[in-house]
Amino acid sequence: MTTPQELKATISSGLLSFPLTDFDRELRFAPKPFAERLEWLMPYGATALFAAGGTGEFFSLEPQEYCEVIKTAVDTCRGRMPIIAGAGGGTTLAIRYAQQAERLGAQGILLLPHYLTEATQQGLVAHVEAVCRSVGFGVIVYNRGACRLTPHSLQQLADRCPNLVGFKDGIGDIEAFVAIRRTLGDRFAYLGGLPTAELFAGAYQAMGCPVYSSAVFNFIPRTAVEFYEALRAGDTTTTNRLVDQFFLPYVALRNRGQGYAVSIVKAGAALVGHGAGPVRPPLSDLEPAELDELGALISRLGPQ
Numbered sequence: 001m002t003t004p005q006e007l008k009a010t011i012s013s014g015l016l017s018f019p020l021t022d023f024d025r026e027l028r029f030a031p032k033p034f035a036e037r038l039e040w041l042m043p044y045g046a047t048a049l050f051a052a053g054g055t056g057e058f059f060s061l062e063p064q065e066y067c068e069v070i071k072t073a074v075d076t077c078r079g080r081m082p083i084i085a086g087a088g089g090g091t092t093l094a095i096r097y098a099q100q101a102e103r104l105g106a107q108g109i110l111l112l113p114h115y116l117t118e119a120t121q122q123g124l125v126a127h128v129e130a131v132c133r134s135v136g137f138g139v140i141v142y143n144r145g146a147c148r149l150t151p152h153s154l155q156q157l158a159d160r161c162p163n164l165v166g167f168k169d170g171i172g173d174i175e176a177f178v179a180i181r182r183t184l185g186d187r188f189a190y191l192g193g194l195p196t197a198e199l200f201a202g203a204y205q206a207m208g209c210p211v212y213s214s215a216v217f218n219f220i221p222r223t224a225v226e227f228y229e230a231l232r233a234g235d236t237t238t239t240n241r242l243v244d245q246f247f248l249p250y251v252a253l254r255n256r257g258q259g260y261a262v263s264i265v266k267a268g269a270a271l272v273g274h275g276a277g278p279v280r281p282p283l284s285d286l287e288p289a290e291l292d293e294l295g296a297l298i299s300r301l302g303p304q
Contacts, residue, residue, distance in 0.1 A: 009189075027278065065278070165189060169192060181208045
């Protein structure tokens with residue numbers, strides 16, 4: 001089993017990504033195409049892949065499907081690529097997902113926001129602590145949506161939960177992130193987690209968070225790696241070109257529909273010949289004209 005500190009080292013550098021979850025026409029999980037997707041993506045050099053994450057439509061999976069997704073990912077990538085499983089929902093269900101991921105051989109979990117209702121800091125701490133205590137491998141907490149942890153709460157969790165090794169920010173509050181980074185120091189590995197993270201990557205790097213997860217890696221992996229390596233090298237000519245040429249118009253298209261942060265990624269994968277099937281309700285697929293616009297954007301980037 002990968003130790004929590006080994007997981008921390010893994011996610012402290014390199015590009016991360018969330019593979020799409022493949023569904024067939026009846027919206028059932030399709031394990032063979034999913035395994036083929038992982039085989040396609042692995043050689044591009046991401047540091048780790050998050051199976052059944054947000055882009056992988058974790059929120060639409062029932063528990064048995066979840067186990068099938070994680071098992072397929074672990075079996076396919078064993079010895080070649082670390083698999084971090086998504087886990088979430090209410091505390092009891094999140095514990096169940098986390099324990100299943102550990103049993104199936106994942107290297108850790110990304111603890112997604114709990115559920116719709118807001119919670120006190122005391123409640124959030126109790127929730128994260130309970131999940132951490134239920135497993136032995138590493139946990140990364142996703143600060144987003146209903147889960148907005150303060151520096152004080154994270155300090156409590158760091159003191160109580162040695163296997164809590166990562167903090168992923170999906171809020172984008174600069175003041176809050178700087179306070180967390182200064183309070184916790186190197187206790188955590190820090191990941192950028194805003195949708196279309198490339199647009200925010202430079203700002204996060206300046207705040208001491210050089211690592212992020214790339215959704216577009218699912219359909220333009222060569223470009224995603226090119227952008228990450230240029231950012232790391234301080235090559236602003238390349239990053240600015242890609243922001244202007246692709247990322248800004250891509251985000252404008254993504255923002256046309258609620259839930260398009262996932263839908264547009266599935267659309268992109270289909271356009272490059274690696275379709276993962278439709279999104280599950282309540283998400284909806286892009287309109288035909290929007291697909292044409294996305295196809296034109298992708299074509300500017302050249303072969304992937």
